[in-house]
Amino acid sequence: MKYPYLIIASLFVFSFGCNTNTTDSPENEKPVVVATTSIVADIAKNICSDFADVKSLMGPGVDPHLYKASHGDIELLTNADVVIYNGLHLEGKMSEILEKLKSSKTVIAVSDGVNDASIRTINEEADVHDPHIWFDVAIWSNGVRHVSESLKKKYPSHKDQIEKNTKTYLHAIDSVNKECIKLVESLAIEKRILITSHDAFEYFGRSYDFKVRGLQGISTLSESGLKDVTDMVNFIIDNKIKAVFVENSVPQKALRSVIDGCKAKGHDVTVGGELFSDALGADRTPEGTYLGMIYFNVETVINGLK
Ligand SMILES: [Zn+2]
Structure with missing residues (x-):
């Protein structure tokens, strides 16, 4: 591990190894935040895992474009307090269930925090946009801010903690990006x-x-x-x-x-x-x-x- 901020970020994750689809966890008293992809779950793990139980539907190596929610996933989503997803049809086969959940609980799309002008349009008429927004860390950071604001509204008593965690996470993202730019400049x-x-x-x-x-x-x-x-x-x-x-x-x-x-x-x-x-x-x-x-x-x- 080359960077201290990776260790810091990893600590959050290590204390919450929660790629499981079970609802019977000892943390059941905590609010349950369910994320679709592991990349989206990383946001929640970093900013709200000190008071919420964060779960991710898709584990390592899973293709979100093709992913269909299992019965267990639907149960998990239905019982969740908050659902977070990428949006822009990344989770193309889960659109219907995500849409349905919006009537009964807080459902946050990371992409809703991203300015329309920075989203790549593939086909204007068919409303097809490039969903891989996590690969531009500046764009993704805006998505992180949006998730953070939505969680603060949902959990006002944890507002300060969420704010502090978000700041730490965004700072770490920025630091890694600076290291990446240095590497890129060597090519x-x-x-x-x-x-x-x-x-x-x-x-x-x-x-x-x-x-x-x-x-x-x-x-x-x-x-x-x-x-x-x-x-x-x-x-x-x-x-x-x-x-x-x-x-x-x-x-x-x-x-x-x-x-x-x-x-x-x-x-x-x-x-x-x-x-x-x-x-x-x-x-x-x-x-x-x-x-x-x-x-x-x-x-x-x-x-x-x-
Ligand atoms: Zn893809």
Whole structure:
């Protein structure tokens, strides 16, 4: 572990290893805050776990685009005091249940804290926006502030504690981002081309000045076709790219066929590493926290492309 703030952030998480779907926990007297993805849960774990029991529906490596709520999840959501989700249709198959819950409890979308102008529009007419907002830490920090304000309204007696925790968390996010910028600056601009399994890294690209290409679109719902693979192979060869990156929440098969396609045309491209895209890493590892995941991704990309 390279950074003291990762340790601080991890302490919150370590004391609340709660990726379980059971409702019978000894903390039952505490309010229950249920988050959809592990990335969203990291916000709650950091800002309200000292008075609430924070649970996450999706564990490490789970793809939120395809995730369907189980019976256990629905029970957990129904019994929750607060539900927090990413929004922008990231949890596409849970829209209906999330919408229903709004009539009976506090339901917070992190994306509601983000200014419309900073959200990437994919298809204006169809109202499709890029949901991977956690990869721009400035945008995500606004989402964190929104969650914090909503929790303060819901739990006014914990207002000061929430405020203090939020400040600490945002400060840690900012510190990690500064370290990431330093790392990025060590890689020549012409080498900053990031190729991944699906289009999750456009906000990352915008933040850190990378050209970004994903084999699949912004959702993993539609699979890549032969033409996508051929186009990607040509793009890699034309740009003399030496590494591509697989993702923890997406099967690697399609990107492997790109690597084989490059080889067949005499261009060697390797897997630069596995990035954490739509889910955090395992609990009790640095990548099991938002801060650790952000740093790990930048470090992996830079090392792979150098
Ligand atoms: Zn995604």
